[in-house]
Amino acid sequence: MRRRVLAHRGLVAGLAVLGLILAAAALAPLLAPHDPYRQALMERLVQPVWYADGSWDHPLGTDHLGRDYLSRLLFGARVSLLIGFATALLSGLIGTTLGVCAGYFGGRVDMVVTFLVTVRLSTPVVLVALAVVALFGGSLQVVVGVLGALLWDRFAVVMRSSTLQVRSQEYVTAAQAVGCSVLRVILGEILPNVLNNLIIVATLEMAHAILLEAALSFLGLGVQPPLPSWGLMVAEGRDNLFFEPWLITIPGVALFLLVLSINLVGDGIRDVTAPESRM
16 A cells, blocks of 8 residues: 555645645644734735845735734634535535435435435535525634535435445345344444545545635635635735735635645545555
8 A cells, every 4th residue: 555655646746735734734833923913004015035125024925914924824724724624524424424324225215315415416505605604604613514514415425326335245244144233334334445435525525615615705705804714815915916916826826735735635545545556
């Protein structure tokens, strides 16, 4: 397994970038040169160091309120990662439960779950998220709850298909024959054998949730200021797009690298764990 992982360049690159972002988020209080919430209007819109008027006191410059951009970028990574992980966990719990039940029990349970998936797929995610967030207010908890309740369909579809393939295997039949309970069969025999597909879907939905949060924050209905968020940083910098384009470029590139690294990790896990790669 280690040899296959090291031989997969996309997976190695994704793990390296994602590891750097995770380390930066974890060490944000130590790495941040300033308080990300401190406003200094006398130092507003200081340019990054690669500009002629840049200063090493603010390596990535300051925003329209004089807040240090590097500090907000580091703490914003925490927000994006928290939303990605929490949304994937919540939606994965809902979708996996429905998908495994549909695949294992079949019959009417399968029909009900299939109907719920059809209803969910006919619902526009962005419009529903905008409506709910506008109704209940934008906060970290509301955004995670809304996205988690809307992004479970892919988990359900994949887990249903995987469970249908696994439930006819001999080890599942043997567990049923010796009198194992349904819960024991599902937790001990089925879930461990569909875990690979679950991890792959989780990485994709994590990236999807991060992008949706950035879109909601850009529209002013996601994470609310002064909490640092990369989507919110892009929204706050759009008024100075033509004069200070780095206000949008820096958080935009950070968001791109985070989503790209998560997708590379997901694709890499799929490739190195595929049956044909084990031969």
